[in-house]
Amino acid sequence: MMRVSPDDATHRACAVKITGLHKSFGQLEVLKGISLEAREGDVVTLIGSSGSGKSTLLRCINLLEVPDAGTLSVGAEEIRFTPSRGGRPPRLDSHKVRGIRMRLGMVFQSFNLWNHMTVLENIIEAPLFVHGVARAEAVEFAKQLLAKVGLYEKRDVYPAFLSGGQQQRAAIARALAINPRVMLFDEPTSALDPELVGEVLKVIRDLADEGRTMILVTHEMSFARQVSSHVAFLHKGIVEEEGPPAKVFHNPQSERCRQFVSAQHALA
Amino acid sequence: MDFSWVSEFWPILLGGLWRTLLLLVLGALFGFALAIPVAVARISPNPILYYLSGTFTTVIRGTPLLVQIYILYYGVGTLLAATPEVRTSIFWPYLRDGFWYVVVSLAISVAAYEGELLRGGLLSVAKGQLEAARAFGMSSGLMFRRIWLPSALRMLLPTLVGDTVLLLKSTALASTVAVVDLVGAANQVRTHTFLVYEPLLTVALVYLIITAMITSIAGLISRRVPQKAV
Numbered sequence: 313m314m315r316v317s318p319d320d321a322t323h324r325a326c327a328v329k330i331t332g333l334h335k336s337f338g339q340l341e342v343l344k345g346i347s348l349e350a351r352e353g354d355v356v357t358l359i360g361s362s363g364s365g366k367s368t369l370l371r372c373i374n375l376l377e378v379p380d381a382g383t384l385s386v387g388a389e390e391i392r393f394t395p396s397r398g399g400r401p402p403r404l405d406s407h408k409v410r411g412i413r414m415r416l417g418m419v420f421q422s423f424n425l426w427n428h429m430t431v432l433e434n435i436i437e438a439p440l441f442v443h444g445v446a447r448a449e450a451v452e453f454a455k456q457l458l459a460k461v462g463l464y465e466k467r468d469v470y471p472a473f474l475s476g477g478q479q480q481r482a483a484i485a486r487a488l489a490i491n492p493r494v495m496l497f498d499e500p501t502s503a504l505d506p507e508l509v510g511e512v513l514k515v516i517r518d519l520a521d522e523g524r525t526m527i528l529v530t531h532e533m534s535f536a537r538q539v540s541s542h543v544a545f546l547h548k549g550i551v552e553e554e555g556p557p558a559k560v561f562h563n564p565q566s567e568r569c570r571q572f573v574s575a576q577h578a579l580a
Numbered sequence: 581m582d583f584s585w586v587s588e589f590w591p592i593l594l595g596g597l598w599r600t601l602l603l604l605v606l607g608a609l610f611g612f613a614l615a616i617p618v619a620v621a622r623i624s625p626n627p628i629l630y631y632l633s634g635t636f637t638t639v640i641r642g643t644p645l646l647v648q649i650y651i652l653y654y655g656v657g658t659l660l661a662a663t664p665e666v667r668t669s670i671f672w673p674y675l676r677d678g679f680w681y682v683v684v685s686l687a688i689s690v691a692a693y694e695g696e697l698l699r700g701g702l703l704s705v706a707k708g709q710l711e712a713a714r715a716f717g718m719s720s721g722l723m724f725r726r727i728w729l730p731s732a733l734r735m736l737l738p739t740l741v742g743d744t745v746l747l748l749k750s751t752a753l754a755s756t757v758a759v760v761d762l763v764g765a766a767n768q769v770r771t772h773t774f775l776v777y778e779p780l781l782t783v784a785l786v787y788l789i790i791t792a793m794i795t796s797i798a799g800l801i802s803r804r805v806p807q808k809a810v
Contacts, residue, residue: 376711376715410717413717422708423708424706424709424711425712427706427731428727438716441726442717442722490716
């Protein structure tokens with residue numbers, strides 16, 4: 313199901329905009345000039361084989377990796393990266409970094425819930441200590457979110473006592489708790505047992521249906537085809553093919569994208 | 581066995597118990613507070629901080645606590661006593677008393693041992709825990725206070741409890757610099773009554789009871805916040 317028709321795209325505000333992004337780890341250039349845009353309500357999916365740079369790109373958006381060159385804007389915050397001498401990543405203005413991160417809700421492949429806190433404490437942590445929300449309000453919102461991801465009963469449980477699927481749903485609630493402008497998902501189902509993948513995808517699908525802006529790295533191709541408004545196929549650090557899912561999945565222009573898609577298809 | 585002396589000497593024993601507990605609590609409190617910067621310096625990229633902290637840890641862990649107490653009490657203490665400004669200051673009543681020299685020695689010792697322990701604990705916190713903190717916009721300070729340190733402490737809890745018990749027993753060294761802690765009290769009883777075993781067995785039992793209390797309190801804490809699913 314296509315959620316967004318191409319012609320109304322220009323009317324929606326830009327949530328994340330990346331231009332000419334470069335990132336190297338030592339000698340290895342992982343991103344070689346990536347440009348990408350997500351408007352309000354977009355679900356942008358990054359696909360590609362491992363090593364194509366899609367996770368690095370996602371991690372550059374919330375600055376867990378600092379790009380070497382290019383520009384990144386999230387809402388009104390914009391950072392221009394200029395390479396510093398000696399090949400070190402550029403130093404960033406910590407206020408800007410914080411401003412960007414406060415607008416992004418990150419969901420990790422390995423959940424990364426804080427082990428020493430209960431599920432509820434995990435969810436109210438950033439609202440309380442980063443966003444300055446009052447405790448009662450944060451708890452109230454956290455409970456709503458937990459009900460939404462089906463974990464209300466587990467609110468006082470420590471992460472170690474939850475299944476992978478439950479941990480990931482809690483992690484999604486934690487990301488939603490800061491009212492993010494954009495949700496970032498870094499292979500959210502790759503660390504899960506196959507029977508737990510569905511429950512997490514369902515939560516993400518619900519978010520897509522609500523019109524949430526999301527950027528998603530995934531290997532779940534049929535899921536990507538269903539929820540995305542825009543798909544970008546990354547290969548060796550560049551966007552090799554992009555467009556609406558119908559185009560990328562059914563009528564790719566690039567030979568590599570065609571191979572990748574049909575290989576995934578054969579697997580499924 | 582003759583315990584008839586207890587009726588006469590119990591105030592001394594009680595005073596000794598109070599001083600032992602005070603040494604334990606103050607030594608642990610100041611020691612753990614100092615252990616945090618020691619550990620942080622030990623994992624800092626700054627080479628000066630790293631080597632300073634490393635030298636401190638090596639020197640303190642490589643010398644007997646008794647020697648450290650003597651150096652502070654007889655060395656620094658005598659130096660202070662020879663300084664008129666110190667003798668006339670309001671701190672002199674405290675600086676004369678062996679008690680505070682022992683508190684400082686214990687705190688330094690705890691800082692070195694627990695600093696090294698905490699360093700290992702901090703390094704073993706999974707990277708993802710800290711990455712999540714950063715991704716949600718936490719500053720380094722907030723991340724350390726809310727995520728990194730608590731997470732490390734949770735892991736180290738059993739070891740910290742064991743070390744607190746060791747610290748309890750180290751406080752007995754205070755009796756060597758004229759502090760009337762539990763052992764000091766037992767010694768007083770012995771000189772007055774010429775009994776050998778009874779006073780020592782009595783304080784030994786008290787140490788055991790305090791140890792049991794420390795471990796059961798720790799047990800309560802770790803049951804309340806489990807580290808891992810069993």
